[in-house]
Amino acid sequence: QVQLQESGPGLVKPSQTLSLTCTVSGGSISSGGYYWSWIRQHPGKGLEWIGYIYHSGSTYYNPSLKSRVTISVDTSKNQFSLKLTSVTAADTAVYYCARDGGGGGYLDYWGQGTLVPVSS
Amino acid sequence: YELTQPLSVSVALGQTARITCGGNDIGNKNVHWYQQRPGQAPVLVIYRDTSRPSGIPERFSGSTSGNTATLTISRAQAGDEADYYCQVWDSSSVFGGGTKLTVL
Numbered sequence: 001q002v003q004l005q006e007s008g009p010g011l012v013k014p015s016q017t018l019s020l021t022c023t024v025s026g027g028s029i030s031s032g033g034y035y036w037s038w039i040r041q042h043p044g045k046g047l048e049w050i051g052y053i054y055h056s057g058s059t060y061y062n063p064s065l066k067s068r069v070t071i072s073v074d075t076s077k078n079q080f081s082l083k084l085t086s087v088t089a090a091d092t093a094v095y096y097c098a099r100d101g102g103g104g105g106y107l108d109y110w111g112q113g114t115l116v117p118v119s120s
Numbered sequence: 121y122e123l124t125q126p127l128s129v130s131v132a133l134g135q136t137a138r139i140t141c142g143g144n145d146i147g148n149k150n151v152h153w154y155q156q157r158p159g160q161a162p163v164l165v166i167y168r169d170t171s172r173p174s175g176i177p178e179r180f181s182g183s184t185s186g187n188t189a190t191l192t193i194s195r196a197q198a199g200d201e202a203d204y205y206c207q208v209w210d211s212s213s214v215f216g217g218g219t220k221l222t223v224l
Binding site for chain 2: 037046047048049052060062063096100101105106107108110111112113
């Protein structure tokens with residue numbers, strides 16, 4: 001059973017960089033066949049896809065966030081990470097990592113999510 | 121690309137709920153559906169229009185036609201109360217705004 005767990009700072013100040021890591025267990029990122037995604041949900045709102053990465057390092061980002069987002073992978077640790085620069089209060093959200101079954105396809109395993117407030 | 125869902129749908133206990141997702145030519149895209157209970161992560165309930173992941177009851181089914189995709193929940197139970205989201209890929213992964221299902 002694949003499991004994902006987000007980790008990172010619980011609070012980020014405006015203009016700084018939000019950094020989160022997702023640790024995958026029960027499956028290997030380097031085995032291929034899946035894309036590893038980040039999704040966020042603003043408080044009381046719907047889901048917003050941020051982007052994904054393949055084990056090779058190839059990435060694809062939501063055009064609306066592309067200028068501020070970097071997703072990277074560390075196959076030796078079975079982790080992938082999210083960096084979002086120049087954050088504002090509008091980036092306050094629950095951030096989820098998830099496994100994408102086929103590159104823009106369905107998200108079949110999700111982490112529990114982590115709330116990241118942006119506040120001074 | 122935009123996906124349009126009703127804000128809320130109500131269904132009587134034991135009856136059938138239908139949640140729609142509208143999008144241009146959505147019938148020619150792969151549509152996926154998620155259930156999200158309060159305070160929890162989303163759970164995939166339907167993928168590629170009609171397929172159910174293991175562990176999802178047969179009461180959940182999906183269909184698409186033209187500009188509308190539909191998630192159908194038969195014999196609705198109290199535990200089905202949740203927000204439901206549709207998702208497609210169109211140059212980027214896109215989610216609908218979500219529908220709150222209330223079981224009366």
